[in-house]
Amino acid sequence: MRIKICGITKPEQGKEIASLGATALGFICVPNTPRYVNPTQIRAAIAQLPATVDRIGVFANTTLKDISQIVAATKLTGVQLHGDESPAFCHQLRSLLPDVEIVKALRVKNPEALEQAANYITYVDALLLDAYHPQHLGGTGKTLDWNALQKFQPSCPWFLSAGLTPDNILAALTQLRPHGIDLSSGVEHSPGDKDLDKVARLFEQLRLAIAN
Numbered sequence: 001m002r003i004k005i006c007g008i009t010k011p012e013q014g015k016e017i018a019s020l021g022a023t024a025l026g027f028i029c030v031p032n033t034p035r036y037v038n039p040t041q042i043r044a045a046i047a048q049l050p051a052t053v054d055r056i057g058v059f060a061n062t063t064l065k066d067i068s069q070i071v072a073a074t075k076l077t078g079v080q081l082h083g084d085e086s087p088a089f090c091h092q093l094r095s096l097l098p099d100v101e102i103v104k105a106l107r108v109k110n111p112e113a114l115e116q117a118a119n120y121i122t123y124v125d126a127l128l129l130d131a132y133h134p135q136h137l138g139g140t141g142k143t144l145d146w147n148a149l150q151k152f153q154p155s156c157p158w159f160l161s162a163g164l165t166p167d168n169i170l171a172a173l174t175q176l177r178p179h180g181i182d183l184s185s186g187v188e189h190s191p192g193d194k195d196l197d198k199v200a201r202l203f204e205q206l207r208l209a210i211a212n
């Protein structure tokens, strides 16, 4: 299973989280949000990482040009689209950046939101389910109704996100079998400052999940 820890702002924390077992780290490229990092900061964090760890930039409602420039400047391996990007936008991004992983986040406001998944599958590498919040695009710590997601079986890989923590990850994975998980606020002291003890506990819990 892929394990993405998102909202990295400090290079030394990124390095430690990668050594604990994260397969992907996420960098928030959405200006005016609390975990935002600029290309210089992203490059500094990436410089500390082994090449095997995926580096995903999180964008929302920005332009193809902005995304391409940041990817070129930082060597991100993937892009997570966390706003209201259309399937056509994903298609255009794929043409522009054929070698970059594209993950489309769906913010699940109601059961109908899941029906959107089918429209994106042709143009993305993976989907990600996050909770809907009226004021914030992400990193809210709000959980999804895992039971209601049991019917969610898209024909592409998907990440479970939204309010996952070391305390609830086993319960979530008892009900669902996503290809990957994505955590941000559930392993933090405060926005952008990761709690390495919580990250270590997450990996302990995941080892238990695999053993059972």
Ligand SMILES: O=C(O)c1ccccc1N[C@@H]1O[C@H](COP(=O)(O)O)[C@@H](O)[C@H]1O
Binding pocket: 006, 007, 026, 028, 030, 033, 034, 035, 058, 060, 082, 128, 130, 137, 138, 139, 140, 141, 142, 161, 162, 163, 164, 182, 183, 184, 185, 186
């Ligand atoms: O984390 C942020 O600040 C953020 C800002 C704008 C868009 C997305 C953002 N984060 C994403 O939110 C989800 C869930 O986070 P949490 O675990 O509930 O705190 C995660 O996919 C982040 O990539």
